[in-house]
Amino acid sequence: MPYTFVTFDLAVVKKAYDIVWQKPHINKTVIIHLGVFHTIMSYLGALGKLVTGSGFEEIVTEARLCVHGSIDGVVGGKKYNRAIRVHVTVLEALERLLFAKFEQDTDLQLTRDFTPDM
Structure with a gap:
């Protein structure tokens, strides 16, 4: 699969977005959903x-x-x-x-x- 879809709770989504946005070239295939x-x-x-x-x-x-x-x-x-x-x-x-x-x-x-x- 070319993309990874992940669903998190609000508190975890905030942290996950920080991680993804720090290194966008590595995490460009990660799509985060709010629960x-x-x-x-x-x-x-x-x-x-x-x-x-x-x-x-x-x-x-x-x-x-x-x-x-x-x-x-x-x-x-x-x-x-x-x-x-x-x-x-x-x-x-x-x-x-x-x-x-x-x-x-x-x-x-x-x-x-x-x-x-x-």
Whole structure:
């Protein structure tokens, strides 16, 4: 294989990049990836930036998905488990609102226990 792909945690990635950048002619075939955990945390932080100031924090605390003291960690993506739980719950609520609006706009009445004829 012409290239070596390596996946590390954030702390190790910082050190690995220092090693690779010190001697780029030797390590030119080494490609370093950030691990999935830290990549998801970055995405959660980006989502938090998008929803900051939109009332997201108030909705989440009023719905008791998260307490006011840890909302900054959820919005920033630092509290991983809580952030995943909050974002998944809010996504489900937004999808339900979107579908309800779709039903209203198209006058489509779907029943929840629809079973197709066989």
